[in-house]
Amino acid sequence: MRVRINKKIGVALALGLAASVSFANLVKVAQTTAAPGACGDWSGYRAFVERFVQADGRVIDYSTPAQQTTSEGQSYALFFALVANDRATFDRLLGWTRTNLAGNQFDAQNMRLPSWQWGRKADGSYGVLDPNSASDSDLWIAYDLLQAGRLWHEAAYTQLGEALAAQIARQEMTTLPGVGPMLLPGPQGFKSGGVTRLNPSYLPLPVLRSLAHDMPNGPWGKLADSAYKLIKTTAPQGFAPDWAAWQNGQFVVDPKNGDTGSYDAIRVYLWAGLASPADPLAKPWLAALGGMRARVAQTGFPPEKVSSTSGTASGEGPLSYWAALAPYFKALGDERGLGLARTHLAALDTNVPGREPVYYDRVLGLFGTGFIDGRYRFDEAGRLVPSWRKECD
Incomplete structure (x- = not known):
């Protein structure tokens, strides 16, 4: 159990949630959060995660030369994880998005719109290909977070969703x-x-x-x-x-x-x-x-x-x-x-x-x-x- 608790704390810290989630809540979540896997009988979701979602939470479109990841792909996968009641995958997707598309600026008090495109650059390295954001993906991520907060009874998700929605209203309207x-x-x-x-x-x-x-x-x-x-x-x-x-x-x-x-x-x-x-x-x-x-x-x-x-x-x-x-x-x-x-x-x-x-x-x-x-x-x-x-x- 200690391993899972520490792992969950690490996820929370990676998401910038530590300030708003108590240790007791983290312990409770660690005891109840399921690992990614069968997800009931939704075989299509299982196949999607196995094929297109890396272990670190990155969604890859293999049909593109840059092996690209888009904020759209991350936002849709977050939605599917919520529908599947797969909180572990949801957190991995969110953590990758925060780190790689938002430059670790994805907190309730410091919210940056995520870059829309990430992948292999001309020099062979990987990173942001276009720093502009895509408002449809931003809307979906805000929605995913707000619904996750409601359905999983976690205020930290709600706070992130509200902060992202405020930035959409400020910058993309x-x-x-x-x-x-x-x-x-x-x-x-x-x-x-x-x-x-x-x-x-x-x-x-x-x-x-x-x-x-x-x-x-x-x-x-x-x-x-x-x-x-x-x-x-x-x-x-x-x-x-x-x-x-x-x-x-x-x-x-x-x-x-x-x-x-x-x-x-x-x-x-x-x-x-x-x-x-x-x-x-x-x-x-x-x-x-x-x-x-x-x-x-x-x-x-x-x-x-x-x-x-x-x-x-x-x-x-x-x-x-x-x-x-x-x-x-x-x-x-x-x-x-x-x-x-x-x-x-x-x-x-x-x-x-x-x-x-x-x-x-x-x-x-x-x-x-x-x-x-x-x-x-x-x-x-x-x-x-x-x-x-x-x-x-």
């Missing part, structure tokens, strides 16, 4: 006249020459609702309304674009990436499908994205790329698209679409010799299958409602 507060994709590089670039996939409604519930004095409730205006306006054919922009008092096509909706935008449908049906924006949000449902009904598959302004489509979306669309079809009551998604997602449980699992397929696969299989949901206030069958062991 702007105001669009006539619309309201809006999330910038990051602190640097998205406002230039009268154009503000925006990413519709960075705004999950349940996450915004949760932040508004936990921090009612922040911009989060109004941001949810602004986000809906962005989604509705930039999807005139019912298809979300990867990127959009604000110029001269209106939403316009992004001058850099155009009106294409593809690998970023597929998450817009996912987040819409995850929202609680009791949320007043859930139904209109889904209705604004009806083009994808109609296209799949017509062709039997989601397009890889689609013009958000004309609806012209090309290609066939990969497995990750089906994963993202499964909750969307479920929320819409589209049994045929959901059945197609389930059929395709069965491939996630199949190991093909010589074929490495695709990172994005597996990440969105955990979101999609976890939801339609009832492993988690969000309530009207955006709070996570996991189905904890047992502790991770």
Whole structure:
């Protein structure tokens, strides 16, 4: 037991939690925290951790030359660990993020936004590749921490989540006249020459609702309304674009990436499908994205790329698209679409010799299958409602 207690104290110190967690609490946590492992019967999560998460808590996308780690990958893995009731892996993920992406400045009193990209540099060394942060990942990490604090009854997580959310509001927000507060994709590089670039996939409604519930004095409730205006306006054919922009008092096509909706935008449908049906924006949000449902009904598959302004489509979306669309079809009551998604997602449980699992397929696969299989949901206030069958062991 002494080894585990000391180990837990080390984790707490690494996370900067020692000031807010008593020794008695650490002993209690050390006695109850499960080691990473089986995590109930969620085989997809087990496979993801085994393949993509290093022992030190680093999530690796092996498909990239830099063997990169992103703050997005860390934020999603934190969420999955919470859904799996796997606190040991959660702490490892958080500790690695704090040390490597936030430069050990990830405390309630000293909070730095994590760098979004880390990996192998040109000289062969490893470290931060781009110090700019990604606001969607920051939102998810703040959400993960706040929900961990609530579900695991640990105030230290809550304090970190609140501190991170405050920095997001301070550094990654702007105001669009006539619309309201809006999330910038990051602190640097998205406002230039009268154009503000925006990413519709960075705004999950349940996450915004949760932040508004936990921090009612922040911009989060109004941001949810602004986000809906962005989604509705930039999807005139019912298809979300990867990127959009604000110029001269209106939403316009992004001058850099155009009106294409593809690998970023597929998450817009996912987040819409995850929202609680009791949320007043859930139904209109889904209705604004009806083009994808109609296209799949017509062709039997989601397009890889689609013009958000004309609806012209090309290609066939990969497995990750089906994963993202499964909750969307479920929320819409589209049994045929959901059945197609389930059929395709069965491939996630199949190991093909010589074929490495695709990172994005597996990440969105955990979101999609976890939801339609009832492993988690969000309530009207955006709070996570996991189905904890047992502790991770």
